[in-house]
Amino acid sequence: MRNVIISLALVTLTACAGVRGTGDMGLVIERASGSIQIIETTNNQALQRIEGLGDLSHASVVYSRDARYAFVFGRDGGLTKVDLLKGNIAKRVIQSGNSIGGAISQDGRLVAVSNYTPGGVRIFNADTLQLVADIPAVYGDGQQRSKVVGLVDAPENRFVFSLYDAGEIWLVDVNDPGKPIITQFRNIGQLPYDALLTPDGRYYIAGLFGEDGLALLDLWHPEQGVQRILAEYGKGEQKLPVYKMPHLEGWASAGDRLFIPGIGHHEVLVIDKNTWQQVARIPVPGQPVFVMARPDNRQIWINFAHPRNDTVQVLDAENLEVIKTLTPGKAVLHMEFTPRGEQVWISVRDADRVDVYDTRTFARVQSLSMTRPSGIFLTVRAGKIGL
Amino acid sequence: MLKRHRHKQTRHSGAGRNPDRSCIWIAWQSRHDDKIVAHGVFYTGLILTILLPMLAAPVAAEEISATRQHELLHLLKQDCGSCHGLTLQGGLGPALTPQALGGKPKAAMVATILHGRPGTPMPPWANQLSETEVRWLVDNLYQGVE
Numbered sequence: 450m451r452n453v454i455i456s457l458a459l460v461t462l463t464a465c466a467g468v469r470g471t472g473d474m475g476l477v478i479e480r481a482s483g484s485i486q487i488i489e490t491t492n493n494q495a496l497q498r499i500e501g502l503g504d505l506s507h508a509s510v511v512y513s514r515d516a517r518y519a520f521v522f523g524r525d526g527g528l529t530k531v532d533l534l535k536g537n538i539a540k541r542v543i544q545s546g547n548s549i550g551g552a553i554s555q556d557g558r559l560v561a562v563s564n565y566t567p568g569g570v571r572i573f574n575a576d577t578l579q580l581v582a583d584i585p586a587v588y589g590d591g592q593q594r595s596k597v598v599g600l601v602d603a604p605e606n607r608f609v610f611s612l613y614d615a616g617e618i619w620l621v622d623v624n625d626p627g628k629p630i631i632t633q634f635r636n637i638g639q640l641p642y643d644a645l646l647t648p649d650g651r652y653y654i655a656g657l658f659g660e661d662g663l664a665l666l667d668l669w670h671p672e673q674g675v676q677r678i679l680a681e682y683g684k685g686e687q688k689l690p691v692y693k694m695p696h697l698e699g700w701a702s703a704g705d706r707l708f709i710p711g712i713g714h715h716e717v718l719v720i721d722k723n724t725w726q727q728v729a730r731i732p733v734p735g736q737p738v739f740v741m742a743r744p745d746n747r748q749i750w751i752n753f754a755h756p757r758n759d760t761v762q763v764l765d766a767e768n769l770e771v772i773k774t775l776t777p778g779k780a781v782l783h784m785e786f787t788p789r790g791e792q793v794w795i796s797v798r799d800a801d802r803v804d805v806y807d808t809r810t811f812a813r814v815q816s817l818s819m820t821r822p823s824g825i826f827l828t829v830r831a832g833k834i835g836l
Numbered sequence: 837m838l839k840r841h842r843h844k845q846t847r848h849s850g851a852g853r854n855p856d857r858s859c860i861w862i863a864w865q866s867r868h869d870d871k872i873v874a875h876g877v878f879y880t881g882l883i884l885t886i887l888l889p890m891l892a893a894p895v896a897a898e899e900i901s902a903t904r905q906h907e908l909l910h911l912l913k914q915d916c917g918s919c920h921g922l923t924l925q926g927g928l929g930p931a932l933t934p935q936a937l938g939g940k941p942k943a944a945m946v947a948t949i950l951h952g953r954p955g956t957p958m959p960p961w962a963n964q965l966s967e968t969e970v971r972w973l974v975d976n977l978y979q980g981v982e
Contacts, residue, residue, distance in 0.1 A: 506922025
């Protein structure tokens with residue numbers, strides 16, 4: 450009898466021709482058409498297109514811990530759970546009027562969304578997408594609500610985010626999901642526009658638009674408060690106009706060095722992680738948007754804001770020299786490395802293409818046709834802290 | 837008097853320069869002398885009174901080629917859209933729908949686009965867009981863009 454059951458199970462399994470893992474899969478956002486394409490990086494191909502995700506003009510994605518489900522955060526407040534294996538929309542809710550991004554908790558049970566309108570963070574059950582907690586980003590006299598940016602997950606089941614209008618950082622403990630415990634850090638600086646968490650989950654750093662420097666919160670020692678780093682950066686220099694706000698996600702770290710986009714300066718900044726002092730400023734042709742390290746940290750890849758958004762530069766992380774300048778096409782919006790970094794996927798919006806480059810030879814090895822592609826998100830993100 | 841505190845405008849351009857630096861810089865000179873500031877407000881008001889109606893005048897479609905119109909609308913959606921939203925419903929920057937613009941004077945919009953808004957992330961576009969092009973874009977915004 451037992452053998453019969455095992456045989457039946459085997460027959461059933463082999464009958465499922467589509468059985469596969471998701472480790473080499475991912476999503477590309479087609480920003481203008483509210484659609485996504487499911488991709489895989491073993492054969493560099495698109496597997497399926499899914500429509501009906503609303504306004505994806507500034508979309509981002511996090512993955513469930515089993516890397517089967519993608520949570521897509523749309524501009525219109527849409528939160529969509531996509532099943533990569535079935536290739537369909539598992540669930541979808543419109544949770545606000547205008548949102549900017551999200552994060553998944555360390556334990557994978559909660560998905561948090563940061564909203565512009567109404568300003569705040571909403572936390573959902575990752576299985577059902579039912580609302581678990583609502584955190585309005587109130588400030589001032591208690592009537593005003595701030596736009597929320599730079600939302601990340603942090604160790605010990607916490608979320609961290611910044612209040613753009615209020616100049617605050619909030620640390621939220623969600624171990625009792627229905628009763629989040631909020632710690633507020635005030636006067637951290639003007640107009641925090643994005644933030645990042647170091648890959649080890651320790652330092653939360655917010656970029657400031659309204660003044661010089663960056664705001665740093667050490668999550669090992671939140672009792673020490675937020676400190677300002679690089680306050681002297683760019684002081685007294687005329688700032689250049691910024692045609693697209695830089696992203697601080699996926700920041701680059703190589704040894705003791707950290708690489709971040711300068712703002713209002715066409716430079717990449719190199720910071721010593723031990724002292725938080727700037728050790729170098731690397732001139733680049735435009736306002737950097739993404740500054741990303743190849744997973745082995747040997748190379749730093751950079752793309753730029755309008756009008757230099759046709760260019761990608763690669764830096765040698767050791768001697769800080771530009772080793773390659775690529776011009777994939779008009780409007781390079783995003784780059785994503787394969788899990789071990791042998792290839793990088795680059796979206797070229799105005800060319801309606803996603804290109805795959807070999808990061809050793811810099812040769813273009815594949816080109817996929819997509820409609821106005823923007824963000825590229827691979828499932829390797831499922832196991833990473835702070836994305 | 838006027839000379840001392842008018843808006844200082846310097847143009848950097850020329851062959852061999854980094855194209856990113858070939859932009860017009862508007863630096864706002866501020867003085868702490870109340871009298872000078874008062875005069876500055878008066879003269880600024882005078883300049884605006886003369887200039888604003890010009891900035892607000894509608895642009896005839898034929899002044900901008902069909903190709904350029906297409907490019908401008910693309911820029912509006914994709915690049916302005918990165919802060920104001922692809923559908924212009926707002927993002928980090930405010931909404932730019934006809935309802936949101938409501939009673940705001942067109943000329944102020946034109947000036948904001950050309951020269952940016954100091955203290956906010958809104959950059960100046962005068963190095964990439966002509967005044968006629970900006971007026972045409974603003975006309976489109978007030979009418980509503982598809």
